[in-house]
Amino acid sequence: MTENQWLKLHAQSLEWVKAQLNPTAKVLDVYSLKGGTSSTLLELLVQEEDQQRFYVLRLFHKADWLAKEPDLAKHEAESLQYAKRAGLAVPRLIAYDETGENSGMPAVLMTKMPGSVVLQPSNDEQWLDSLAATLAKLHQTKVDNFSYDYFSYNDVFLLEKPIWSKFQHDWMRAFYIVSGGRPSFQECFIHRDFHPANILWEDRQVSAIVDWVNACRGPAGIDIGHCRVNLAQLYGISVANDFLTAYERHAGSSFTYDPYWDLLSLTDTLDGSPTVYPGWKVFGMKGLSDELMRHRLDDYLLSLLDRFDDF
Known part of the structure; x- marks a missing residue:
């Protein structure tokens, strides 16, 4: 143009x-x-x-x-x-x-909603806990008459062995698992793109959730998995795991974890060799590189496959 x-x-x-x-x-x-x-x-x-x-x-x-x-x-x-x-x-x-x-x-x-994106919080534990509490509250929303349904972004049958990875055979195992039957779930309202860059903060409190173009009816695990893969890339596996623990605490008995949705969310992010999401740099996140993204995604994949072995 x-x-x-x-x-x-x-x-x-x-x-x-x-x-x-x-x-x-x-x-x-x-x-x-x-x-x-x-x-x-x-x-x-x-x-x-x-x-x-x-x-x-x-x-x-x-x-x-x-x-x-x-x-x-x-x-x-x-x-x-x-x-x-x-x-x-x-x-x-x-x-x-x-x-x-x-x-x-x-x-x-x-x-326009008040607040701003915070990717380098000074109060890490409170920030992560509030992030999880916000998502748990969102998932309490019933979707009896919402017209948009969840669908996967990638057809796992068309995904090729990731040549950028040091663990290519493990990725192929992940593709095989995802291609199998999906676990049962209770449908709820999901944001579909829930991650730290779509959350606004004011006075250390969540002030708004933005970017609603992908919202739909679907499994809560998809929102959790999408946020976790973003957290794993931004900060590493331990933060992604801490988020899951916090979500389970806030959701209580209404949620039962299944690693399948984490793995599906991970494969949905694949589009060539992993790179740093441009939005993270715009919001002041430093120290990230494409090489680090590849390393962290490999580590995260292996951690999820370990969960399947223990599940």
Whole structure:
């Protein structure tokens, strides 16, 4: 997209935003938000009569993602509404444009939540415990009438032996396990992309859960597994294990752990040789490298296979 095309689209999107608020609304400033790797995230400062308010505008620009899931804007809009009704700390939906006909590309307009992403907490144990408690509360939400169902991102039958790994045969064993029958589970509302970069904090408390475009009905283990593989890459296996322990404590008898979902979540992250997620660097996480990611994923894989041996 050329600069002129982007400026034209930018103007169209802002006109759409004003139309969703009120005729006298004025967009005073626009800021790019950190961490948006699969969509464009903009923070808007808007003058509405005698008040200034902040909003977030998500624009879905990735053509390949939209080709697979053309209803991304609608999906996030419905997820936000469902989560809000459940009493979760999420942005309030203002409007969405499913096709982008009016806003220039598929868009979701929502309120801006207080807080910021924290990846290097000064209170590690409290931070991890609050992260687990937040997820356990989310999973208490019933999903009797939510229309989106869980599906795997990768077809394990099409995954190839990871040549980047020092434990290629162990990965093939993991693929074999995942390709088998899935354990039974009790369906609940899951975020589907729950990890530290999608959690906001204020005064050392969780202030919001953001990025709801993947929410669906599914097994709690998928959310836990996705968060654990992120924690394993960011901080190592011990932190990922401590998170699981904290989640089990908060979930109580409503949750029964099965390592299958951890392993499925791990294989779902595979897309070529592992690299450092760009969002982590944007949020100030230092000391990570692609080599470290490969090493930590290998270690995490072996720890999960050990759990199967003991299960």
